[in-house]
Amino acid sequence: MSAGGQGKRSAERMEDHLIENETSFYLKAEQYWKDIPPTVDGMLGGYGSISSIDINGSKKFLQKFLGEGKGKTRPGCALDCGAGIGRITKRLLLPLFRTVDLVDVTQEFLDKARSYLGEEGKRVENYFCCGLQDFQPQPDHYDVIWIQWVIGHLTDDHLVEFLRRCRSALHPDGLIVIKDNVAYEGVVPDEVDSSVCRDLPLLRRIVARAGLSIICEEQQQNFPEEIYQVHILALR
Numbered sequence: 001m002s003a004g005g006q007g008k009r010s011a012e013r014m015e016d017h018l019i020e021n022e023t024s025f026y027l028k029a030e031q032y033w034k035d036i037p038p039t040v041d042g043m044l045g046g047y048g049s050i051s052s053i054d055i056n057g058s059k060k061f062l063q064k065f066l067g068e069g070k071g072k073t074r075p076g077c078a079l080d081c082g083a084g085i086g087r088i089t090k091r092l093l094l095p096l097f098r099t100v101d102l103v104d105v106t107q108e109f110l111d112k113a114r115s116y117l118g119e120e121g122k123r124v125e126n127y128f129c130c131g132l133q134d135f136q137p138q139p140d141h142y143d144v145i146w147i148q149w150v151i152g153h154l155t156d157d158h159l160v161e162f163l164r165r166c167r168s169a170l171h172p173d174g175l176i177v178i179k180d181n182v183a184y185e186g187v188v189p190d191e192v193d194s195s196v197c198r199d200l201p202l203l204r205r206i207v208a209r210a211g212l213s214i215i216c217e218e219q220q221q222n223f224p225e226e227i228y229q230v231h232i233l234a235l236r
């Protein structure tokens with residue numbers, strides 16, 4: 001997650017201008033995260049103080065869909081994508097779901113998660129160390145797939161393919177949630193962590209290419225003025 005920087009450079013699709021070398025796009029990001037401390041502040045680019053506002057906003061959003069009745073998403077098994085040390089797993093997913101899996105490309109963060117999650121972490125079934133561009137979630141397995149502050153690390157095509165695999169990995173009435181920064185217009189690259197920030201029209205096109213529909217969309221409120229707007233999209 002990184003702050004503002006709107007209007008540096010923009011493009012319709014990120015591959016058109018930004019990713020000259022896909023391998024180095026991914027390698028640079030991996031290297032960047034290896035050097036980041038395994039803390040909440042590290043996960044949030046120095047904005048650790050907004051973690052509670054973030055989690056509370058997510059909880060309110062997610063609870064609208066959860067339940068045991070017809071059409072409701074069951075509180076069974078969740079997948080935390082780009083989970084880092086498990087900041088979201090600890091305060092959002094473990095309190096709401098029976099079991100949780102984590103996937104992240106940085107082994108050091110997953111190692112830290114084992115202690116950070118404490119006693120409740122016993123309900124974590126799997127820690128997958130893998131880039132989302134390569135990750136194959138188990139088909140028909142998850143009730144919620146939570147993807148927060150990580151989609152900018154995937155190329156458009158890899159993100160489409162990953163979302164398609166996520167769709168197949170959902171239980172009936174399951175839900176995919178993307179929560180991420182959105183650019184004011186176009187695609188804004190971040191050379192520091194080797195990521196991009198997309199605008200909403202592009203993100204919506206990617207979601208549609210993956211065969212998913214947006215069933216609810218909200219902007220997270222009460223974040224600092226200087227950071228990107230953050231939107232939450234529920235998909236199925």
Ligand SMILES: C[S@@+](CC[C@H](N)C(=O)[O-])C[C@H]1O[C@@H](n2cnc3c(N)ncnc32)[C@H](O)[C@@H]1O
Nearest residue numbers: 001033043082084087104105106131132148153
């Ligand atoms: C900004 S942090 C967000 C962590 C967590 N989602 C949160 O909100 O606390 C980004 C995370 O994405 C992970 N990451 C970066 N590129 C990735 C990739 N290609 N596949 C999976 N995880 C990746 C990093 O290791 C890091 O843990």
